[in-house]
Amino acid sequence: MDLIKENWNLIKETLRTEYDLSDISYNTWVKPLNFHSEKDDIVTIMIPSDQAHALKYISSKYKSYFQVTISEMMDHTYDISFILEKDAENETSSSKAVYNINYINANLNSKYRFDTFVVGGNNKFAHSASLAVAESPGEAYNPLYLYGGAGLGKTHLMHSIGHFILNQSPDMKVLYVTSEQFTNEVIESIRSGNAAKMNRLREKYRTVDVLLIDDVQFIIGKESTQEEFFHTFNVLHSAGKQIILSSDKPPKEMETLEERFRSRFEWGLIADIQPPDYETRYAILKKNAENYNKEIKEDVFQYIATNIKSNIRELEGAYNKVIAFARLNKLDITLENVQEALKDIISSNATRQVTPQLIIDIVAEHFGISPEDIISRKRNSEFVQPRQICMYLCRQLTEESLQSIGKALGKKDHTTVIHGIDKITEDIKTNAELKNRIEIIRKKINSD
Numbered sequence: 301m302d303l304i305k306e307n308w309n310l311i312k313e314t315l316r317t318e319y320d321l322s323d324i325s326y327n328t329w330v331k332p333l334n335f336h337s338e339k340d341d342i343v344t345i346m347i348p349s350d351q352a353h354a355l356k357y358i359s360s361k362y363k364s365y366f367q368v369t370i371s372e373m374m375d376h377t378y379d380i381s382f383i384l385e386k387d388a389e390n391e392t393s394s395s396k397a398v399y400n401i402n403y404i405n406a407n408l409n410s411k412y413r414f415d416t417f418v419v420g421g422n423n424k425f426a427h428s429a430s431l432a433v434a435e436s437p438g439e440a441y442n443p444l445y446l447y448g449g450a451g452l453g454k455t456h457l458m459h460s461i462g463h464f465i466l467n468q469s470p471d472m473k474v475l476y477v478t479s480e481q482f483t484n485e486v487i488e489s490i491r492s493g494n495a496a497k498m499n500r501l502r503e504k505y506r507t508v509d510v511l512l513i514d515d516v517q518f519i520i521g522k523e524s525t526q527e528e529f530f531h532t533f534n535v536l537h538s539a540g541k542q543i544i545l546s547s548d549k550p551p552k553e554m555e556t557l558e559e560r561f562r563s564r565f566e567w568g569l570i571a572d573i574q575p576p577d578y579e580t581r582y583a584i585l586k587k588n589a590e591n592y593n594k595e596i597k598e599d600v601f602q603y604i605a606t607n608i609k610s611n612i613r614e615l616e617g618a619y620n621k622v623i624a625f626a627r628l629n630k631l632d633i634t635l636e637n638v639q640e641a642l643k644d645i646i647s648s649n650a651t652r653q654v655t656p657q658l659i660i661d662i663v664a665e666h667f668g669i670s671p672e673d674i675i676s677r678k679r680n681s682e683f684v685q686p687r688q689i690c691m692y693l694c695r696q697l698t699e700e701s702l703q704s705i706g707k708a709l710g711k712k713d714h715t716t717v718i719h720g721i722d723k724i725t726e727d728i729k730t731n732a733e734l735k736n737r738i739e740i741i742r743k744k745i746n747s748d
């Protein structure tokens with residue numbers, strides 16, 4: 301431990317060189333981080349309290365960089381966790397600190413909790429099964445397999461389970477991953493040919509108390525990834541650890557699913573989520589509007605709930621569009637204005653065309669950024685690639701001209717669009733992770 305502490309600045313400098321960080325990234329994110337402690341091969345790094353807002357970003361972006369750099373420099377495998385300076389100072393209340401570390405490592409979205417989930421006829425069973433699992437992990441149903449169409453609340457329920465468990469038992473190790481993350485980590489470990497890296501990956505997944513894997517259908521059929529998943533599943537299940545999976549279909553309808561997976565998925569409980577009925581759609585809109593400080597008339601809720609039927613993501617998208625439209629044009633939210641604001645969405649909803657807007661929304665959600673960031677002029681790397689992926693997918697999945705793709709992406713010139721498309725076309729030839737990511741986004745776009 302002393303060695304890590306003594307060499308802390310050197311570790312950060314080495315990381316900077318190894319990962320070729322720009323001055324701005326290094327000075328903003330990495331330089332202010334301090335060593336906190338090392339225990340049981342977990343190195344805890346302190347994030348200054350004034351960067352609390354960036355805690356999630358730092359821990360997701362830099363965790364693996366620190367893990368690799370420290371492990372290589374110290375010739376020993378370490379895991380990494382982050383803690384806010386102010387929590388570290390209060391460490392006498394150490395359960396809070398443990399909670400913090402476990403909470404950060406769990407990879408949960410704080411918006412998705414049971415108390416923000418509207419229960420209706422379409423999701424009642426899945427909701428109560430999720431709550432039962434959250435109350436008694438490893439005991440009630442194992443695995444819990446949630447399935448349903450796109451944007452119906454599977455991810456929301458999975459995160460809710462994770463929050464609930466951590467609130468009840470702060471020392472539990474919970475881990476939520478998308479199958480994309482899981483696949484990319486496996487690809488990366490195999491590609492590196494580094495046995496220590498593969499061991500770290502196994503340790504990461506096989507030592508948790510609760511593993512949540514979202515959209516498991518994207519793992520099935522990918523040979524090495526599904527093999528790794530199979531063994532992870534077996535190790536966890538036989539140790540009585542809770543596994544929660546989500547998918548777009550029940551196991552029996554997944555054509556390429558091998559019998560060994562099918563039987564395992566059916567060991568526990570399978571719960572479906574159906575498209576929301578009118579009352580649920582209406583209740584979700586009402587819940588969204590709780591934080592809005594102006595009056596929204598009943599006929600507006602009724603109009604949106606009547607016309608956007610299949611998918612809650614789209615329902616929320618429509619609501620957000622209405623709010624943005626009203627703010628931008630300084631208008632009241634009247635039925636007439638809402639009809640104007642939603643005219644593209646509602647007329648295309650009937651035929652469910654793939655539009656640039658749909659692509660932008662799904663890519664934005666996938667990267668955890670806003671559609672506004674995608675169409676903005678910001679050149680930060682976390683926006684540039686998603687923007688180029690949108691250009692690439694618009695070209696592939698729609699009939700739009702380069703000009704109109706540029707227009708949908710915030711009035712970009714057609715040469716910028718060509719550059720974006722070429723960049724992605726070239727990069728996927730050599731970057732297996734990017735290829736996998738685009739394949740998953742493409743399936744999400746076409747999933748209804």
Ligand SMILES: Nc1ncnc2c1ncn2[C@@H]1O[C@H](COP(=O)(O)OP(=O)(O)OP(=O)(O)O)[C@@H](O)[C@H]1O
Pocket residue numbers: 412416417418419423448449450451452453454455456457515584612613616744
């Ligand atoms: N019952 C609900 N109450 C409140 N919000 C909901 C509900 N169901 C879904 N949502 C919201 O709808 C959006 C889409 O839900 P979510 O991401 O969980 O869908 P999903 O089924 O995981 O979709 P996908 O398979 O495409 O990933 C989220 O913002 C979520 O909070």
